[in-house]
Amino acid sequence: MGATPALRRGRGRRPAEEVRAEVLAAAARLLIAEGMRAVTFERIAHAAGASKTTLYKWWPSPAALAAEAYYRESETLLSFPDTGDLHADLVAQMTAFLGLLTHGGAAGPVSELIGAAQTDRDLGETWSRVYGLPRRELARRRLRSAQRQGELPADADVDIMIDQLWGACYHRLLVLKVPLDDLDVERLVTAAIRGAGGSTRPLATS
């Protein structure tokens, strides 16, 4: 079952889950490397050694496939550590997130994807369902864990914290369109935790 797509082609059927995983990986690679323009069923099917018919059956559009692919591809990198130090864990996660966008080359393709989600109603619904809301849920879990551990007050509004943290990044990326490298993640995390009434390290003097 571990053969590459090229070797497998024409040698019988792969399990659907395996094909699905390869299609998602191929779509993510194309999205990050070449942007939304490269994300077509034709090219993804070719890259994954799958049939276009299968892709049409599983996803309503190439962009919907790209949204799910980006979620899957970034899932491990963007996972939330829980070392019991909320500040350090958020800085680590957000540094990974910003690194994916900048050095990882995802800023352009992800902007395009979110951009397309604003004009295409179906894609907007899909993007929210397969990326936006699931990622918010993961962040909520980490912040609620901090509430249980006493690092955040029980009545802290975790959704507002999430909007302040990742919203800050998207604000620079999508609305201001300024470089993300200038964003001081330490200060951003400190401000969000302190704003929610949590305990933080003292602000570094810059």
Added chain:
Amino acid sequence: MGATPALRRGRGRRPAEEVRAEVLAAAARLLIAEGMRAVTFERIAHAAGASKTTLYKWWPSPAALAAEAYYRESETLLSFPDTGDLHADLVAQMTAFLGLLTHGGAAGPVSELIGAAQTDRDLGETWSRVYGLPRRELARRRLRSAQRQGELPADADVDIMIDQLWGACYHRLLVLKVPLDDLDVERLVTAAIRGAGGSTRPLATS
């Protein structure tokens, strides 16, 4: 000079500034009422009683015109009060901003415009230059005034505050795609001011 475009047409030239203002007003009306699809040079020229040639001369694209129109049209509504009470002034400004997006019907059209700015490089540059950065500059002035008045520490990072406040709104609008009505502006403003080390009213218990 106060005649309506329909009456003026064919009765000699209006000053360029007057034409420009009417074109911007017409573009903003079309954008908010019918979305980006309605924003064409043809329809704007007709609505403003101007020639399409003039529009082509002044703006590189209908979307670039729409971005400038949205800035102009919202300038008064989104101005920053400075009563000496930063919390109240930010709540007032952000309530106006969120009201424009929700009751004012701007959420859809503005999402479309920002969405288009992610795929069209020229529009992205224009959007940032005529909307994103000028609005950030206005917010900076209000926050710096609060620093001078002692409501915010002198070393507060005003750009991070701006990302946290308006970024929170755009995060819900563009990335999560959830209703903006659920955003508790009082808490958001309190969290941003407290996060920056400023003095705030106590958090209302909900």
